């Protein structure tokens with residue numbers, strides 16, 4: 001199972017073995033990472049926003065136009081921000097590191 005590391009606002013890290021097929025948002029919620037995910041993955045909020053480590057952003061498929069539009073509403077947006085409900089867990093994600101946005 002791929003390992004994903006979540007970094008909270010204090011810098012504390014939590015590495016989790018994630019199940020393929022889930023979204024990164026679902027893995028975060030199941031493991032008490034402090035995101036809201038208010039729309040439960042239907043791309044209608046921006047509260048599953050997290051920041052990917054440099055390098056990982058380029059490795060993943062680029063965000064859809066709809067995701068880009070929602071991301072514009074996210075707080076603490078960065079160049080490597082993504083909505084984690086739009087990222088599917090697969091073996092290719094082994095070693096992924098995502099951080100909660102600063103605000």
Ligand code: FES
Nearest residue numbers: 039041043048085
């Ligand atoms: S959970 Fe609402 S956009 Fe991801």
